[in-house]
Amino acid sequence: MNSAIIFGLLIALMITGMPISIALGLTVLTFVFTMTQVPIESVALKLFTGIEKFEIMAIPFFILAGNFLTHGGVAKRMINFATSVIGHLHGGLALAGIVACAMFALVCGSSVATVVAIGSILLPEMVKHGYPMRFGAAVITVAGSLGILMLPSIPKVIYAVATGTSIGALFVAGLLPGILLTMMLCTTTWWIARKRDYPRMTRSTWKERGKAFADSVWGLMLVVIIIGGIYSGIFTATEAAAMAAMYAFFVSVFVYKAMPLKDTGKVLLQSANMSAMLLYIITNAALFSFILTNENIPHALADWILAKDLGWVGFLLLANLLLLVAGNFMEPSSIILIMAPILYPAAIALGINPVHLGILIDVNMEVGLCHPPVGLNLYVASGISRLGITELTKAVLPWLGVMLVFLVIVTYWPWLTLVLPRAMGMMPPG
Amino acid sequence: MLKILDHLEEWLIASLMGGATLIIFVAVIHRYAAGWPIPYVQDWMLSLNLSWAQEACIYMFVWMAKFGAAYGVRTGIHVGVDVLVNQLSDRIRKRVVLFSLLAGAFFTGIVAAFGTNFVWLLAHTDTTSPDMELPMWIVYLAIPLGSGLMCFRFLQVAWTFWRTGELPQHDPTHVEGVDQPVIPDMSADNLHPHEVAGKGGGR
Numbered sequence: 100m101n102s103a104i105i106f107g108l109l110i111a112l113m114i115t116g117m118p119i120s121i122a123l124g125l126t127v128l129t130f131v132f133t134m135t136q137v138p139i140e141s142v143a144l145k146l147f148t149g150i151e152k153f154e155i156m157a158i159p160f161f162i163l164a165g166n167f168l169t170h171g172g173v174a175k176r177m178i179n180f181a182t183s184v185i186g187h188l189h190g191g192l193a194l195a196g197i198v199a200c201a202m203f204a205l206v207c208g209s210s211v212a213t214v215v216a217i218g219s220i221l222l223p224e225m226v227k228h229g230y231p232m233r234f235g236a237a238v239i240t241v242a243g244s245l246g247i248l249m250l251p252s253i254p255k256v257i258y259a260v261a262t263g264t265s266i267g268a269l270f271v272a273g274l275l276p277g278i279l280l281t282m283m284l285c286t287t288t289w290w291i292a293r294k295r296d297y298p299r300m301t302r303s304t305w306k307e308r309g310k311a312f313a314d315s316v317w318g319l320m321l322v323v324i325i326i327g328g329i330y331s332g333i334f335t336a337t338e339a340a341a342m343a344a345m346y347a348f349f350v351s352v353f354v355y356k357a358m359p360l361k362d363t364g365k366v367l368l369q370s371a372n373m374s375a376m377l378l379y380i381i382t383n384a385a386l387f388s389f390i391l392t393n394e395n396i397p398h399a400l401a402d403w404i405l406a407k408d409l410g411w412v413g414f415l416l417l418a419n420l421l422l423l424v425a426g427n428f429m430e431p432s433s434i435i436l437i438m439a440p441i442l443y444p445a446a447i448a449l450g451i452n453p454v455h456l457g458i459l460i461d462v463n464m465e466v467g468l469c470h471p472p473v474g475l476n477l478y479v480a481s482g483i484s485r486l487g488i489t490e491l492t493k494a495v496l497p498w499l500g501v502m503l504v505f506l507v508i509v510t511y512w513p514w515l516t517l518v519l520p521r522a523m524g525m526m527p528p529g
Numbered sequence: 530m531l532k533i534l535d536h537l538e539e540w541l542i543a544s545l546m547g548g549a550t551l552i553i554f555v556a557v558i559h560r561y562a563a564g565w566p567i568p569y570v571q572d573w574m575l576s577l578n579l580s581w582a583q584e585a586c587i588y589m590f591v592w593m594a595k596f597g598a599a600y601g602v603r604t605g606i607h608v609g610v611d612v613l614v615n616q617l618s619d620r621i622r623k624r625v626v627l628f629s630l631l632a633g634a635f636f637t638g639i640v641a642a643f644g645t646n647f648v649w650l651l652a653h654t655d656t657t658s659p660d661m662e663l664p665m666w667i668v669y670l671a672i673p674l675g676s677g678l679m680c681f682r683f684l685q686v687a688w689t690f691w692r693t694g695e696l697p698q699h700d701p702t703h704v705e706g707v708d709q710p711v712i713p714d715m716s717a718d719n720l721h722p723h724e725v726a727g728k729g730g731g732r
Contacts, residue, residue, distance in 0.1 A: 116614035117629030118607035120598075124636045143643045147672055153583055156549075156590050163550060334557055341553035341586075367543040375542065375597020376606045378590070428610045472612045 102396045105130055109387075119433045120376075123383040127390050137393055142386065149385035150378050153337050154266065157256050158381075159374035160340030161208040164321075164347045166370045168207050170358040171351025173318035174216035177202045178224075180311040185285075186300035190292020192228055193238045194285050196221045200242035201281040204249035206321035206343070208256070210468050214243030214476050218483045229298050234291075236484035237494035240476045241502060242284055244465035247431070249277035251325055251340070254431045254464055255457060257381070261388070261439040264453045266336040267329045268520040272454050273461065275515050280505050287501050317350050330523060377432055384436035391440060401445035411449045415459065415510050418442055422460060426467020430475065434467075435460060451513075454526060458516045462509050466502050469495055538600050538678070545593040549586045556582035581660040588658070588668050595675025602633070602682035605697035623694065627687060634683035637676045644672035 108129060112122035131142050168174070181195035181202065188194055200217050207213055218239040225235040247254050255269040303311075321343055328339045351358040358366075391397055404414060421442075425434045439460065446456045468476040471492055481491050509515065520526045556579045563574040601607050614625050651666040658665060690696055 112632070113610045114613050115625050115629045115632075116609045116611040117632050118609045120607060121629075121633045121636050122609065124640070125632060128636065128639065139643075143647055146640060146643070147647065147669055150591060150594060151587055153587060156586055159546065159590055159593070160550065160553075163546065333561075338553055338557050341550050342557060344550050345554045363547070364543055367546045368539055371542040371546040371593055371597045372601055372604055372606055374546070374590075375594045376601045378594035379598040379601070379607070382594070428612065430608065 101134065101394050102391075102399065104134070105390070105394070105396070113428075119429060120380040120383045123380070123387045123437075127383075127386045130390060135390075135394070137390070142389070145386050145389050146382065149382040152260065153335070154256070155260050155378070155381060157266070157337040157340040158253055158377055159370065160337065160344045161251055161253055161256065162374050162377075163367070163370040164340060164344040165207045165209045165212040166366050167344065167347035167351050167358070168203070168318070169212050169216040170362065170366060171318075171347060172355035172357030173206075173315070173347075173350065174199065174203055175220050175357075176311070176315035176355075177318060178217065178221055180308070180315045182300060183303040183308045183311040187302035188289060189299060190230075190288050190297045191300045192221065192225050192230065193235060193288050193292060193297070196225070196235070196239055197242040197281060197284050197288060200239065201245050201249060201277065202315075202319065204245040204247075204277065206251070206318060206325070206347075207246055208251040208253045210244045210246035210465070211475050211479050213246035214239055214479045215483070217243065218480055222484055228300075232484050233486055233490060233494040234297070236480045236486055236491055237498060238284075238288055240480040240491065240495050241469050241498035242281075243476050243480070244468050244502075245277055245280060247461055247468075248273045248280065248458075248465060250274060250322065251343075252461065253377070254435055254461055256336070257377075257432050257435050258439055258457045258460060260381070261384075261436055262443045262453060262457070264457055265520075265525060268454050268525040269457050270326065270329070270336075271520045271523060271525055272458050272516045275519055276458060276462070276505075276509050279508070279515065280502075283501050283505055284498060287498060291497065317354050321346060330525070380433055380436060384433070387437070388440040397441050397444045400441055401448055404445045405448055411451055412511070414445065414449055415451070418446070418456075418459070419463060419506065419510060422463035423466060426463060426470075426474075427472060430473060431464035431467065434464065452517055452526075454520060455513045455516050459506075459510055462502075462506050466499070466506060469499055469502065535603075538596055542593050542597045542600060545589045545596075549589040549593070552582050552589075553586050555579070584658060584660040588663075591668070592671045592675070595671040596678065599675055599679040599682050602679055602686060603697060604699050605686075606699040607633075608699075623690075626696070627691060630683055630687035630690065634680050634687065637680040637683060641673050641676040641680055644669070644676055648673055 105126060109122060109126045112125055113119060117125075127142065131137055131139060178195060178199040181198040182192065185191060185194045185198060196217060199221070200213055203213050203216055207216070218236070221239065222232065222235050226232055246252070250270050250273060252270070252273065255273070256266060258264065259266040259269055324346055325339045325343055328334045328342065329336055334342065348363070352360055352363070404417075407413075409417065422434065422438065425438060429437075442456065442460075443453070447453065468474045471477060471488055477488065477491060477495065480486075481488055484491070486494075517526075559574065559577060559579050563571065563577075565571060598607075609629065614622055617625065648666050648669050651669060652664075656665040657663060658668060686697060
């Protein structure tokens with residue numbers, strides 16, 4: 100009964116279009132004042148202490164690092180390298196775009212930043228070589244979503260904080276699925292490009308490839324810093340994020356000289372704006388999940404789901420559908436903050452690995468980023484390419500289909516996500 | 530007067546962001562550099578105590594988050610589910626948007642009031658933070674100040690919207706320093722929030 104009231108109120112407030120953070124906060128306030136015996140002081144305290152965790156502070160650092168990287172000429176060198184390796188195949192530039200997105204995703208934790216960084220350089224180039232704009236924009240929209248799957252990712256940090264899962268394990272777990280998705284997207288693109296006879300680049304020599312790789316090595320070093328640092332225990336995830344931000348700043352300003360020093364203030368302000376928005380949602384979502392836990396709703400829901408006897412196959416199907424629907428209304432961080440605490444207890448009871456659940460949620464969020472009405476990747480790609488949303492949506496469809504197939508694979512083949520973190524000893528073998 | 534406040538706000542959150550990054554960077558470097566056996570330098574390194582860095586970073590980000598959230602109201606970055614609202618007729622939509630802005634002001638106002646009370650109580654105790662030994666009430670001052678500012682920003686935005694029908698909009702497609710063709714005409718579809726006054730979108 101209480102859960103119906105809480106969620107009803109939340110949904111009613113959300114459809115007025117008010118910020119999700121405010122809707123969460125007002126739901127909690129209304130509930131506390133009218134329905135429960137929870138002392139108001141404990142709620143107030145939660146509101147103040149909700150974000151005082153060092154793990155959460157990885158989010159602003161990763162946002163900052165991502166912003167330095169999009170400005171920093173790292174993307175351009177990755178595109179050059181990818182083009183030199185696979186540019187001579189059918190649809191070579193598009194394939195290079197996908198691989199460059201995957202490389203950029205290794206060091207960047209945001210899909211939107213990936214689309215901006217790769218798309219704004221690659222799309223004009225593709226049009227110049229005779230590709231239709233809609234083809235290029237569609238490829239980049241979908242490939243950009245690799246940004247939150249490969250290694251560092253802001254949604255993963257949020258999931259880790261919401262459920263207490265290891266950040267390091269989640270980062271590494273996304274690597275193999277990310278490579279699989281890259282290959283699936285490349286195959287589809289290659290097939291379409293061959294059928295429509297899109298242009299190919301001239302084959303590069305090994306010497307040119309070597310030079311292009313050496314050029315992009317400064318950016319790729321970030322992988323070593325982030326994953327190497329966390330894996331070897333040199334620093335925590337948050338410290339790794341801060342080091343990544345400093346390193347990205349250094350590379351952009353002093354090595355590649357792509358960003359003038361005087362722009363630093365602007366980048367800092369932009370990153371602060373974005374981080375504060377996320378931290379504000381996190382504060383209020385912490386409050387919300389405190390109330391849920393206090394009313395014992397996640398466990399009641401878990402019991403209810405277990406009583407349905409769905410088994411893990413049915414449960415994961417249900418979870419996927421729920422997340423895909425939610426992806427039509429909200430952006431990833433809000434969905435994760437609201438849904439993860441609800442799905443988590445039931446998933447654990449069914450013997451689903453928390454890391455597997457995290458990656459599954461992450462892939463669902465990727466799908467949501469690529470279709471209207473709230474898919475941010477789509478809007479950003481439409482902004483860069485000047486294509487209408489409707490046209491771009493139609494163009495994205497074939498790759499979106501591939502993503503859904505990929506989602507099914509990730510959902511029902513846990514080995515793919517779990518083998519790497521287990522092999523690296525980041526989570527107990529099971 | 531308002532201009533000064535705007536600049537102060539921007540300057541504060543940008544420097545907190547940069548400052549926290551620097552502190553963590555220095556602290557990590559220090560942790561390992563202190564292990565290198567360089568004469569004199571090592572002694573000097575060991576004499577520095579940077580154990581407070583983590584705590585400082587958290588508090589700086591809490592302050593950044595509270596004031597940044599207020600700045601975010603001004604830049605329109607706090608997004609909601611506006612798909613349904615944008616389907617409404619302009620007259621009704623205007624009321625719903627006003628309602629949600631005032632709800633924001635209401636919530637942040639209440640939090641500011643709670644915060645003031647909380648800080649007041651804390652100020653009469655001598656609780657300090659574990660590492661830096663700062664009085665906790667100063668740390669938590671971010672809540673009444675930030676939330677109060679946020680409440681003010683909501684009212685400001687609501688007032689402007691009521692008079693002119695304009696909302697601040699965060700445009701994720703615009704990225705500084707990246708060559709972009711042209712800012713797209715975002716009003717060409719009905720998926721984006723549009724202004725009530727003026728041309729009123731493409732419906």
